Amino acid sequence: MSDKKTGQLVTVRGASKFYGDLAALNSLDLTIEPGNFTVLLGPSGSGKSTLIRSLAGIERIDQGSIFFGSESMTEGDKHVAPEKRNLAMVFQDYALWPHLTARENVAYAIKRRSFSRDKSEKHVVEILNRVGLGNKLNNYPSELSGGEQQRVALARAIVAKPSLLLFDEPLSNLDADLRERLRIEISTLTREIGASALYITHDQSEAFALADQIGVINKGSIEQIDVPEAIYDRPVTRFVATFTGTSGIFSGVVKSLGKKSCVVTLGKDELIARHTVPLSVGQTVEVLVRPAATSFTTQDENRISSTITDIAYRGRGYEHAIETKYGTLTGVFDTISHARGRKMEVSIDPEKCIAFPSEATQ
């Protein structure tokens, strides 16, 4: 494959889209640097599909602008047709054309390049070999498994080396094993061709595994966009923290405040937590505990007594669900299993639990 990088800058400014009274996009801003792999993470109905379809040109935003490089795609009355945007898309339902074979599906997308017939054919076969379907070139979509169909869709998307690759929850219909393998293929192939990429998902593990930057979208706006580490370590809103993975949430009252940390009173216990937004002493807060914050190893502070309620074997060890006086925690990891009903002390890493103002008091 050529080393030529094809990605380009994508800029969305003030994008709004309404369906009747419902704002699917609400003055949304987004920048994707050339060659950057951006993942938009959000729940159903958050507007991520609308955004990706607007970038593709399938939908038209009501307000705002979309630029690819310095060229406006959507701005005011201007709306560049999807076929003129030099992009490709992998659809959630694959959208393979049922009357065309795998080879023909992929070859269709390369037609926009002025390659000779031989070169096109060679390239199509090469790309299908690359995704492991060299022996199914002439199979129709209905003769392929779900994973194979999505591989064809991936090959179709990258074959013409577009400047922007859009992924609309492409792995959501696949089983876990296939999902992981295809995720790696998406990651490596996209970076090989150097395209800018926007990938939408509601799966936080998929987002963290793939992204150069993650945007967390809620109610049509991006609440936070940053590198994965920053999103995980320094979520700026409760929603971002919740949606990027929690083991559980405790309600309490701020007892004392430091610059970045605070002590929260939970009934008779006290918990040290970080805070990323301003708090005040006496304020009711919710402490969001990351799964990685919990362990059964003993330490002097941040310990809560609990009872094991469930165990799940995960190969490298066991994840436990525990019940505390203040709520449930899940995903408490240990290399050995602890019996259901056993009383245990659980330690919570202050660096990995974050306090936010309680929603009720906001």
Place this chain on the structure above:
Amino acid sequence: MKIRLKANPLTAFWILIVAILVAPILLFLLNSISPRSLSQGPQWFTFDAFKSIAHGQFAQGLVDSFILGVIVAVVSAFLATLIAWIVLRTDSPVRRIWPFFVFALLLAPSYLIALGWQRLIEQRGVLDIMGIPSAGIRNLFYGPVGVFVVLAVKGLPFAYLVISNSMRSLGGEFEDAIRVHGGNRLEAFKTMATLLSPAIWSAIAIVFAESISDFGVAATFSSESHFPIATYSLYLAIENFPANYPVGAAVGAVLLILIVIALLLQAKNLRGRSFRTLSGRTRPFRRIELDFKGKAISTGFVSTVLIITLGVPAFGALSASALSGVGSPFSGHAWTLDNYRRVIGLTALHDPLIFSSKIALIVALFAALLAAVCARLLTQKRAGVGAQLLDFILLAAVALPGIVFAAGYIFAYNLPLTNKLGIHLYGTTALLGLAYLAGALPSTSRSLVGNMSQLQESLSEACRVHGSNAIKTWFDVTMPIIAKPLLAAFCLTYAGTLLELPVSQLLYSPGSVPLSVGIDKALANYDYGGGTAMEVLGILSALVVVGITYTLFALLAPRGWKRIGVARER
């Protein structure tokens, strides 16, 4: 909200729809409340026409039409679903012959079916000549039973085409899911019927509308059996001297209201449910292997339907065309091919067939293309006001009896305003062609809606984002996937136009006599042999065209096109 008027294909499409569908319909309906505006009476605004149809024969005709329409639509849809399942989902031997016969059924308009029965059972008809007692069946058929049978025969192929096209697109995974979750075949069939409900409701709506607006049966069985139906009352209102167009328009308006009710019921039943089942992930279904008993029952059932629907009228027409002296109390009777020789040899008898073949070919091509556009607009994910309006217009047009539709054309294209606009179509073959097109478009469009509604939008969207514009996307993706239903729509329109009666009768230009008018003239001159021979040759020629069309598709279409909706044989 900004309204942008642009010279684009969609604007042209709407202008065409208004010109060939909306204007004639509205002008005709205007007769019912404002006869003076069309020089049909003294009043600018009145409900007198509606008052006069609220009692007597008009009211009885409307009630009869409604009841018959409902019964015929439900029975046709039920039979069509059952037959489609036997033909498409089982290995019943009858599956190989049914597709051929269904087109034969489509080819035969109701007046030809009725004429076939009539030639057979009338006094001094074929049965009488052959010495077979026919008084009992004659008494039975000259009444509601005969009208029902003819309308059901006419409705069945429409319903079958709509339902079978959807069933072809329905992957086997849904049936499999029922079976593996403990459901038996009956439950699988019921679930499939639910998934097919857009097509079933479309079928019911089409057959209901076709039945209550049918003119062929009105002109034959109904008129001779003292069983008034709406279209015959309407026909009398227009044909009697002096013609009473306002009353005819009022009957037409009531028929339209009945269709609106059907449409509302259809919409209510499908609201909020998604039936998009056709995509690249759809898996071919597997045929159920029937045992001997199953094969015998299915073959017996379909054969019985075929005999009643096609066999009897075909025998009536064939035997009448091959017997000398049918209907005559004086001459002798003998088997002969003289009638066919006369049709082939005499210009007056074969010219209508040639003329109708040419115009039917042109109309069918345009109708298939336009119907595909209509069906696409009707099944868009976010159907706007335009789609709803189009839906209403198409259904309203289905409801309008052809003869009234033709009358609307006469009004619309003979108005001083039309002439001022430089449109001089009145009395031309072009106007006849446009009327055929407008008449065919509603039912052809609706026959494609079931299939088009299963086409996932992402297939077209994928095409757009991978570099194709809207038109190329249409030809590269949409058309191949709906190629078979489109082919069926073409054949359906071709056959329908070839043998169309009411529009032909009112709008033909003297130098170009359509086939149905030619047949009618022959029968009116008591040339039963010549008339029925023209019928037979007309239907045979339509079958040949259908055969050639499908052969060309089989030979020339890419393999992938032919795979859509094909069962995976064990």
